[in-house]
Amino acid sequence: MLCLSCYAHAWGFFGHQKINYHAVFLLPPDMLVFFKPNIDFLSAHAVDPDKRRYLLEQEGPRHYIDLDHYGPAPYSSLPRDWKSALAACSEDSLLRYGIGPWWIQVMLERLTLAFRAKDPERILQYAAELGHYVADIHVPLHACSNHNGQLTGQHGIHGFWESRVPELLAEKEWDFLIGQASYCKDPLAMVWNRVIQSAAGADTVLQTEKKLRAQFSSDQVYAYEERKGQLVRQFSSAYTLAYDQLLAGMVERRMRASIEGVASLWLTAWVNAGQPPLVSLSRTSFTPQAVLSLQQLEEAYKNNRIKGREHD
Numbered sequence: 040m041l042c043l044s045c046y047a048h049a050w051g052f053f054g055h056q057k058i059n060y061h062a063v064f065l066l067p068p069d070m071l072v073f074f075k076p077n078i079d080f081l082s083a084h085a086v087d088p089d090k091r092r093y094l095l096e097q098e099g100p101r102h103y104i105d106l107d108h109y110g111p112a113p114y115s116s117l118p119r120d121w122k123s124a125l126a127a128c129s130e131d132s133l134l135r136y137g138i139g140p141w142w143i144q145v146m147l148e149r150l151t152l153a154f155r156a157k158d159p160e161r162i163l164q165y166a167a168e169l170g171h172y173v174a175d176i177h178v179p180l181h182a183c184s185n186h187n188g189q190l191t192g193q194h195g196i197h198g199f200w201e202s203r204v205p206e207l208l209a210e211k212e213w214d215f216l217i218g219q220a221s222y223c224k225d226p227l228a229m230v231w232n233r234v235i236q237s238a239a240g241a242d243t244v245l246q247t248e249k250k251l252r253a254q255f256s257s258d259q260v261y262a263y264e265e266r267k268g269q270l271v272r273q274f275s276s277a278y279t280l281a282y283d284q285l286l287a288g289m290v291e292r293r294m295r296a297s298i299e300g301v302a303s304l305w306l307t308a309w310v311n312a313g314q315p316p317l318v319s320l321s322r323t324s325f326t327p328q329a330v331l332s333l334q335q336l337e338e339a340y341k342n343n344r345i346k347g348r349e350h351d
C-alpha cells in the first residue's frame with residue numbers, strides 16, 4: 040500500500056504544525072510577546088506526542104477515546120472526571136479505549152505550573168504538546184472505535200480525512216483568521232463538548248466515503264501523485280476534492296475549532312497561573328537534559344515501530 044502509511048498521524052504532521060502555528064495569532068498581546076518569537080518551536084514540536092508513540096507504550100491511548108464503546112451519545116454511563124471514571128471502569132479498560140479528554144487535563148495542569156514557574160523551556164514544550172492533544176480530540180475518527188475504517192472495509196480513511204484532505208486544501212483554500220482565544224472556566228466540560236462533537240461526526244466521515252467510493256472506479260480512487268518531491272500512491276486529488284465537497288467543509292471546520300481550542304487552553308493556563316509577565320522570558324538555551332530527551336524522541340521515531348494502535 041506504499042505511502043498510505045505516510046498518513047499514520049492524527050491531523051498528520053502538517054495539520055498539527057499548522058494548528059499550533061495559527062493558534063499563536065489568537066493570543067492576547069501579553070502572551071504574543073513570548074509565543075510569537077517561538078512560533079517555529081511551537082509548530083515543530085506540535086508532533087512530539089506522535090513521535091513519543093514510537094518510544095512509549097503508554098503514549099498511544101492519550102490521543103483518542105472510543106466513545107461508541109460507552110453506548111449511544113451522550114455516553115452518560117461514562118463519568119466525565121477521571122476519578123469517577125476510574126471508579127466506574129477499571130484503569131485497564133479506560134486505557135484500552137483511550138484517555139484523550141483526561142490527558143488534556145494533565146497537560147493543562149503542567150502548562151499552568153510552567154507558567155507559574157516562569158520556566159520558558161517548559162512553557163514551550165507543554166504548550167506545543169497540549170496543542171497536539173487538543174487537536175487530536177477534534178478529529179471524528181479519534182472518538183470512534185472504527186478509527187481506520189477497519190470494521191467497514193475502509194482501510195486508510197483515518198489518514199485520508201485528517202491528512203490527505205488538509206494537505207491538499209488547507210494552504211490554498213482554507214481560512215484560518217479566527218479571532219481571539221477565550222478564557223475557559225471549565226476546561227473539562229469544554230473538552231468533553233469537543234470530543235462528543237467529534238464522535239457525532241464519525242458516521243458522516245465513514246458513510247460519506249462509502250458513498251463516494253461507489254461512484255469512483257478503483258483506479259480513480261488512488262493515483263501516483265507527487266508528495267514532497269516523491270511519486271507516491273495515494274488517494275487521488277480528484278477523489279480527495281470530491282470527498283471534501285461532500286463533507287461540506289467539515290475538515291476545515293474541525294481544523295478551525297482545533298486552532299481556537301488550542302489557543303483558548305493556552306490562554307486558560309496562563310490566566311490560571313496568575314497571568315505572569317512573559318515579556319522578559321526568552322528561550323536562551325535548553326537544559327542538556329531537555330535536549331537529550333528531544334533527541335531520544337527523534338531517534339525512537341526514526342528507528343522504532345509504533346507501539347500500540349496504528350492507523351496505516
Ligand SMILES: [Zn+2]
Nearest residue numbers: 049089102175
Ligand atoms: Zn496524536
